[in-house]
Amino acid sequence: MNTKEKEFFIRxxxxxxxxxxxxxxxxxxxxxxxxxxxxQLYMIESGKTNPRLLTLMKIAQGLDVSISELLNIGK
Known part of the structure; x- marks a missing residue:
């Protein structure tokens, strides 16, 4: 992972x-x-892994937000 990718996953x-x-x-x-x-959730919340789309969909559903809202993290 490059620096921008790491920063994205941390955010x-x-x-x-x-x-x-x-x-x-x-x-x-x-x-x-x-x-x-x-x-797996710990690793995602810590920004230490690149979660699969299906995993993000499950998290978004569990949080009752859209996947686009979940991924809208700004810069």
Whole structure:
């Protein structure tokens, strides 16, 4: 990953964590509800991985936001 990609995934992870915490979802339970692994969710929220589109769709659905809203993280 180059620097811009790393920065994007860090901002994406921060946004996902913020939205999850605003809805008062615990990480482990939220991951279970979205049918993804807790470690996988941790890695996404930490910006340490490039999540697949299907995973992002599950997270967006779990947060009750559109995928475009989820990915709209600015610069």
């Amino acid at each position: 994406l992870g921060v946004k996902i964590r913020k939205l999850r915490e605003e809805k008062e979802y615990e990480q482990k339970a939220f991951a279970f509800d979205c049918d993804i692994g807790r470690t």
